[in-house]
Amino acid sequence: MSLSLIIPNSPIFSPKKVPSIFCKSDGSSFSSSPRTNGSQQPPSSPLSLSLSSPKSSLPISSTPQSPSSPLKSPLSIRVPKKQLLFGTDVAPVKRKRPGRIEIPTSMAVQLGFAAETPRGEEEVQVEEEGYSVYCKRGRRGKMEDRYSAAVNLNGDPKQAFFGVYDGHGNSKAAEFVAKNLDKKVMEEVSKTGEDAIDGAIRDAYLFTDMDFLKEDVGGGTCCVTAMIRKGDLFVSNAGDCRAVLSRNGVAEALTNDHHPSREDERDRIEALGGYVDCCHGVWRIQSSLAVSRAIGDKHLKQWVIAEPETKMLKIKPECEFLILASDGLWNKVTNQEAVDLVRPFCVGLDKPKPFSACKKLAELSSWRGSFDDISVMVVQLQHFLF
Incomplete structure (x- = not known):
């Protein structure tokens, strides 16, 4: 892999000789590599940063970009498309689709x-x-x-x-x-x-x-x-x-639902020394439970009774x-x-x-x-x- 930084108008580099993968060359085709296949190498410069790895061609987009699309930055970074950060103007990373969930x-x-x-x-x-x-x-x-x-x-x-x-x-x-x-x-x-x-x-x-x-x-x-x-x-x-x-x-x-907001339930709770208040739009016993009858709830058993109402x-x-x-x-x-x-x-x-x-x-x-x-x-x- 090769990573290069190119400074426009450099006296050492000529954009015509070193085409970018983000720009069209001659208005019709892309170059897949910033270097030619010949043995000639461009002169080194303190303004050029190159990181080398085993030789391989850089992947490019299969969909040509518009020749009129201007570069957003004077710096052109040659990295594979999959390594570009999400949100860039050139090649956003594709997010992996989550597993399907059966809901409307x-x-x-x-x-x-x-x-x-x-x-x-x-x-x-x-x-x-x-x-x-x-x-x-x-x-x-x-x-x-x-x-x-x-x-x-x-x-x-x-x-x-x-x-x-x-x-x-x-x-x-x-x-x-x-x-x-x-x-x-x-x-x-x-x-x-x-x-x-x-x-x-x-x-x-x-x-x-x-x-x-x-x-x-x-x-x-x-x-x-x-x-x-x-x-x-x-x-x-x-x-x-x-x-x-x-x-x-x-x-x-x-x-009939047993809620603390029911008048008879509220009276029963208050008669036993408890209180009912409204927390974020919901009536609760002791600012805690939103029902006034249930099996269990040991910490509120004095007010939350298990006695049911039955209809035949x-x-x-x-x-x-x-x-x-x-x-x-x-x-x-x-x-x-x-x-x-x-x-x-x-x-x-x-x-x-x-x-x-x-x-x-x-x-x-x-x-x-x-x-x-x-x-x-x-x-x-x-x-x-x-």
Whole structure:
């Protein structure tokens, strides 16, 4: 490789005799070397700097430049094109294209996001008879959402338990609850009569919370669960995971989010000696947590309770499907929008496609700018009609 600095108008060098690779010679062709193939060498000069390496021809651009393009500097540096610094006027370095990520083009333009993670950590896909689940990792760190599903309970195909859990702080609480809450609910329900099932579910939540706190690992999780039993649907929640029913295409929220901004929740917290304030537009307990109920959160347990709110209803023919999802969905998609998107995949088809609906919902929320984990479960209620 040869590197030379040429000073215009030098009495020693003549530009006509030493053509540059950046200029056309005779208006028609480039010279690939600053020296001829003959044995004659140009005289040395203190103004000429030459660095030598094994002889090789210098690469040049395959696309001729305009003969009218002026040099930007009186100094011409002969180096291979790939060694030129990015941002020069002559030959910018080509950036290596990043790996492809399967997201909508419009989303990439709007959000400018191009992260790449192992697929196993990025999403969860489940498609089973009667329900489907899709979980998509957000852009804040590791996936902290979890889900649970138990069908054919006690050998009865019309009994089932489903849950979506949105962890915060870490995924430990969500993992613990996903493994244990359904069993605890079934255990408590078996001890009581049909008229006290909501109380049994409440006890199961509280016992699960107590068991997790004994683990002493920190973190917490919001929960939304649905138990189907003898044609009845019991929906419970603690936190801001939400359950939405489609009743002949009309969205019906079956849960109320537990936020510190709720008047009854704020009154409860303040009565216990806590306080609620707004931090950067978000209402929080003790300037910390943005939900007022959850399993875990030992450091805030005095105010953040695990007691759920439960609603029971009969599954009727007009009850089409149930959507259980974390706030990663609901922060960007309204209840009715979710029902409108899912319905064409689940109603009026010989072969419903609830999994496709779950994935479409998650993609919509992500496209609208959600940075949180997004977990969506669709339960086809007609499958459990008693």
